[in-house]
Amino acid sequence: MNGRSNPVRSLITHGLLWLAAFMIFFPLYSIVLSAFKGKAEFAHSNIFEWPHSFLQWDNFEYVLHNGKLFHAFGNTIAITLMSLVGNLFVSTMAAYILGRFRFRGKITILGAFTAVSFIPSITTQVATFTIIQKLGLFNTLFAPVLLYIGTDIIQLYVYLQFIRTVPEELDESAMLEGASLFGIYRAIILPLLAPAIATMVIIKSINIYNDMYIPYLYMPSKELGVVSTSLMRFVADRTTEWQYMSAAVLLIMAPVIVGFLAAQRYVFAGIVAGAVK
Amino acid sequence: MRHFSYKTQKQVMIVLFLLLPVTLLAAFGIYPAVQLVRLSFTSWNGYLPGKPWVGLDNYREVFQSPELFRIFGHNAVYLLWGIVQNAVGLAFAILLNARLRGRNLYRVILFLPFILNGTAVAFMFKYMYHSQVGSLNALLSTIGFGHVAVSWLGNPDLVNHALGFAGFWRNMGFNMVIYLAALQSIPSDILEAARIDGANRQQAFVRVTLPGIVKIVELNLFLTVIGALEAFELPFLLTGGGPLGASETFVTKTMSTAFKFSDFGLASAMSVILLLLVAAVLVMQRLLMRRWSH
Amino acid sequence: MRRRRAGFAWMVAAALPLFLSACGSDKSGTPESNVSSAGSSDSASALASASNSSEPDIKGEITWATHRTDLVDNGTFDRYVAEFKTKYPGITDVKIEGLKDYSQTIKVRMAGNEAPDVFSPPDEIKENYPALYASLDDLGLQGNLLLESNGTYEGHLYAVVSGATTNGLVYNKKAFAAAGLSGPPKTLDELFAAAEKLKAAGIVAMATDFKDAWPLTYWYDVEQFLANSSQFHNDVYNNDPPFTVDGPFGQAFGILKRLIDGKFVEPDIYSTDWEGSIKDIATGKAGMYMIGQWLLPQMADTGGGDPADFGFVPFPYDNSGSYKAVLSPDYSFAVNAKSKNIPAAKAWLKYLIEDSTYAEDTGMIPILKSKKTGIPQLIEFMTWNPTMITSEPALPNALKIEQKLQWDPSKFLQEAVVSKNLEAYFASFNQKYAAEKKALQP
The missing domain is CATH 3.40.190.10 (Periplasmic binding protein-like II)
Incomplete structure (x- = not known):
């Protein structure tokens, strides 16, 4: 056996991958077809029949308008930006300290981050809600922001892996040149973390965009709807109008798919870094 | 800062830099967890001011309700699909680890479902599984298997598998990417050396590759078990625990205990027991893996 | 509720x-006066x-x-x-x-x-x-x-x-005409006869929205008709044992069970959905629906049906020709x-x-x-002279036991009507109920 590919093996490999791709695209394919069909067309055509035209945007327009999506996109963007900036500092600061210094309580803190990640957040919502309320953040954009800003063990883990690859000698030589520890964080650690930060920014954005429960519970006000809550409210009232549901599902998925395709390199780089090092 | 000694600087930095992250951890991670434990000793109904202390009553009640533990049978189906998901993920990782045309494209496609909005995915599967208008039954009849078309979410024997498959669909790519990353981290010269020593492909896999990724397998399996124990979103969104309670999971049951039947104390005890189970799984897995690797 | x-x-x-x-x-209260005429x-x-x-x-x-x-x-x-x-x-x-x-x-x-x-x-x-x-x-x-x-x-x-809501039998006049029926069933026997005819005409005789469970709660009203009671929760509490096959609960459940067993309901009762059920009854794909009067306006809005086709009459729970309806909050x-x-x-x-x-x-x-x-169909409903039952409050203890047992009436009904052995199903619940009731007594 050698490295040259065997045609039968290659056929099987590609066959299996095609099968997997089919499995993944099958549910998506059917909603794409339905999303472009009119009400009557949907009722009278076979599910796998192509729509008369892929330029028929009526369903999307209907969803955008009735789901009040433009406003929701604004809220989502505001929340995401604030959360990302806050999270950037919170997480890198924690990672720097936990990755570079030895001190009492370090293991406890890391352990606490790990332990907390195993608690399904849905079971602790009452206590969390009380805190948000006491801070006076209920029904403001800052409620989800505060909840998203906090760092989690996965993010810390990825950053710690990166920081470990930065030789400590770099810090030491900087110290010899008289740099402060804060200066080291700013001038050495942060730039070196950049690829990992890029990955985390993407992953965090996707998570924030996809999250529904937090905005739903903490911002019930109509003006504070985000994309996920607005669309889901819209869909939940029209469960048998499959063509609208399909359009809504596609609309909510589309930005993430586009973003992911554009940035997939960073997504994989970060996961690889986190998984392997 | 520059004027202080590094020792002072270090202390200041530790306090300053950890203040916010640890405060957030305490406020939204630890405090709610402590509250959960505290409430599990009360008979709080979930919204009234009074939280009467009842000691271990709630725990006693959970352990005296065999039907609660029977629900873990439903969670077991998720575990089954989770294991399939790991096996398939690893298999595809091995395929994609070889030189292959379109490797990156395949990786992107297989990973794609993982990044999609969970609720949107749930709606999509609801549509696909629908017994009358759904695309799955339509596909089956197109390829001549119309007679096996069923109500995927309506059949008590099938519903958990249908939900487990939706989870598999969404998460397989994630497992694959992790496994792929692990495989790529195995230096190729070690594999070469094994080959030169006369090991064939299978032997090289068992002797070199597998030990190289065993930690990642362990981690993934741990996450799979946790995912199965804490399965919630799919039944919550797709079936509401039906038909006839066939797709209740431990967490959906906890939620209805808390909010539908206003027994927050009991629900908290159930949550605590679930967390203890997670911890037990972690310890058991560590012990097993340690014994296995010796 | x-x-x-x-x-x-x-x-x-x-x-x-x-x-x-x-x-x-x-x-x-005199609820009759409220529903007897549809004024402005x-x-x-x-x-x-x-x-x-x-x-x-x-x-x-x-x-x-x-x-x-x-x-x-x-x-x-x-x-x-x-x-x-x-x-x-x-x-x-x-x-x-x-x-x-x-x-x-x-x-x-x-x-x-x-x-x-x-x-x-x-x-x-x-x-x-x-x-x-x-x-x-x-x-x-x-x-x-x-x-x-x-x-x-x-x-x-x-x-x-x-x-307030009142239960009753919503029926679609178009579907009834298609099945050769001249009017709504006046007795329980007529109900089953109508179901046969509707089924023969390819129409779902009785919509249930079985999967969603909660619409089934209206069948508990039938228990109240049969038991001449104004609160089924209290019947559960006061009956000893709470559920028997021959008793009012068993009889009420039996009507639904007979409809399900005779395939007079939706072809797949586990994949029904709420809006689909409204459309079915509104457009005549289904003939009857045992539900509240509030469904009628939705049948026009959501269901897209013609209000002229909608009928609403008291549910014929027996063959006596007298009718009842429960006014509930x-x-x-x-x-x-x-x-x-x-x-x-x-x-x-x-x-x-x-x-x-x-x-x-x-x-x-x-x-x-x-x-x-302002619901016109309620006029037709009232011409049948149903005895209006106003719901009584449920006994606090009844509610406490139900909460403790996590008893969900509609799910209980679901399981009961598809269970192979209703007697055993009732018996196991009766036992749990009795234990909880005993624990509650000081």
């Missing part, structure tokens, strides 16, 4: 939590509206939470707010929160001290009412409300039922005791009850005795 469910059980914990709650009684609600509401618009306290901003997200979406409630602001110029805004997962969300918010100013109590354990809700004694509503005792505790009014409105703007909150509640078109918009029977319902 019945209500419309807007679509897919988005977060299913919301589906039926309130069914367990008590139903109040109003012995002095406008004139009635103008009459009922006696509030003083020059009250200086009624100002500022309040928040109202509602489960009717559909009426939030389509702007109906915005209209209410505009009207309310005209009436009280001091009001700057009424913030409306449409909550999908009503019960869970509102409980979390009550626990977190962040409940809206006006909302619907998620629970009806009335001993808690004085701590949670402001007294409404000063609104001048007492004595004028149907199902009033539903919201009173120790003589004080804390919550007002938003509207929907959600209530209450004012948060911790509200920072109680005067405005109370004014809004009063507005909802007295002036708004809430009952019309939700298809319910107005709770104010002086208001008349």
